[in-house]
Amino acid sequence: MTKPxxxxxxxxxxxxxxxxxxxxxxxxxxxxxxxxxxxxAETEMLVLHESLGRILAQDILSxxxxxxxxNSAMDGYAFNAQNLNGTQLKVIGTAFAGKAFSGKVxxxxxxxxxxxxxxxxxxxxxxxxxxxxxxxxxxxLSEIPKPHANVRYAGEDLKQxxxxxxxxxxxxxxxxxxxxxxxxxxxKAYRKLxxxxxxxxxxxxxxxxxxTTGQVYDSNRYTLFGMLSRLGVEITxxxxxxxxxxxxxxxxxxxxxxxxxxxxxGGVSVGEADYMKQLLSRHGQVxxxxxxxxxxxxxxxxxxxxxxxxxxxxxxxxxxxxFYQFVRDALLSLxxxxxTPPLPMFKVECTAPIKKLSGRTEFxxxxxxxDEHGIWKVKPTGAQGSAILSSMSLANCxxxxxxxxxxxxxxxxxxxxxxxxxx
Ligand code: AMP
Ligand code: MG
Numbered sequence: 001m002t003k004p005x006x007x008x009x010x011x012x013x014x015x016x017x018x019x020x021x022x023x024x025x026x027x028x029x030x031x032x033x034x035x036x037x038x039x040x041a042e043t044e045m046l047v048l049h050e051s052l053g054r055i056l057a058q059d060i061l062s063x064x065x066x067x068x069x070x071n072s073a074m075d076g077y078a079f080n081a082q083n084l085n086g087t088q089l090k091v092i093g094t095a096f097a098g099k100a101f102s103g104k105v106x107x108x109x110x111x112x113x114x115x116x117x118x119x120x121x122x123x124x125x126x127x128x129x130x131x132x133x134x135x136x137x138x139x140x141l142s143e144i145p146k147p148h149a150n151v152r153y154a155g156e157d158l159k160q161x162x163x164x165x166x167x168x169x170x171x172x173x174x175x176x177x178x179x180x181x182x183x184x185x186x187x188k189a190y191r192k193l194x195x196x197x198x199x200x201x202x203x204x205x206x207x208x209x210x211x212t213t214g215q216v217y218d219s220n221r222y223t224l225f226g227m228l229s230r231l232g233v234e235i236t237x238x239x240x241x242x243x244x245x246x247x248x249x250x251x252x253x254x255x256x257x258x259x260x261x262x263x264x265x266g267g268v269s270v271g272e273a274d275y276m277k278q279l280l281s282r283h284g285q286v287x288x289x290x291x292x293x294x295x296x297x298x299x300x301x302x303x304x305x306x307x308x309x310x311x312x313x314x315x316x317x318x319x320x321x322x323f324y325q326f327v328r329d330a331l332l333s334l335x336x337x338x339x340t341p342p343l344p345m346f347k348v349e350c351t352a353p354i355k356k357l358s359g360r361t362e363f364x365x366x367x368x369x370x371d372e373h374g375i376w377k378v379k380p381t382g383a384q385g386s387a388i389l390s391s392m393s394l395a396n397c398x399x400x401x402x403x404x405x406x407x408x409x410x411x412x413x414x415x416x417x418x419x420x421x422x423x
Pocket of ligand 1: 199200201203204216217218219220221265266267268269313314315316
């Protein structure tokens, strides 16, 4: 895809022949957004504990071999396999983890050794204690181990100078442990991304106040808070804003001034009090799409001042689906995360029939479960309306149905994408 500027795209969407803002395929919208994303420039030093969930802004080279020395992988007896004559060995001392055996081991001798202890001089093999009979200071091997068995070698995990983590890595628990194992106490990370958001709509009421007919509680700010918190960004919640052009304008400009990214929900679909659209065309460069997907048809992306702008639909499920399918990846790129493969999808049998129109991608909410034979299967959560937030709460996965897919019988294979992960 060529790289048109945002303003080119907005003034002349036809500058790309196959661009149809009224039926934008999911993948194409993702690609469009991607070309405007540059990571935040600033970095900061963080101690290891603080780096969890943050994005590394430097390559980390191993300052040493890991492990640092040859050591035993088991509790047992260390000896030299070349010098073994028969099955009897004399125990001449003990090597503990953190307390090495300082002597030298000669032919016919061995050292009692614990897991992690330095291999004593003159030894190259460890017999595990379960395969040894001990009588006083003599042992006899009931099974002769292969030479070099049960030894962990210096540099076996990591070699000195080897790149162990690259810039763009999202720091996970294993990465913290890995750096600790190298004695590295702090890292350079990208600064936290600042994300401001607000809801729009005259009908919205903040929790804690009573509802009257025609009003709904503002739930989008809570799902957004949850999804953004999981990404580890700095959050500014600017509240629920009534459909009042002056207040919306003030809030939008304030958000764009202080944040790297502004997210709004509601007010970007067609045929309503279109204040957000007017404001965005006055103060920003924003593309409005109708995505060929369900839920989540209306979506806006662009810039307001220096801030990236995402205009999400108002319906609560659509907010979550568009966040996960478009915003999440974009935020990770802005946070400095290196490009990684998309979230994994795999195919499982769906135990209920599915109604689906071809020509658009659907993200139905599903429950993955194991049947009586322990086989993973999926079933839809029930009603799939884009306002039925309980479907998201019940779900542990999306059932992702591509554009080409139509109605499906029970038993059909479908693609699923997990909502919950182990990390
Ligand atoms: P809109 O995109 O503004 O036309 O809103 C579409 C639907 O989503 C309407 O039924 C709204 O009441 C509902 N909605 C919009 N914003 C929110 C919100 N923050 N929380 C709950 N529902 C909302
Ligand atoms: Mg609205």
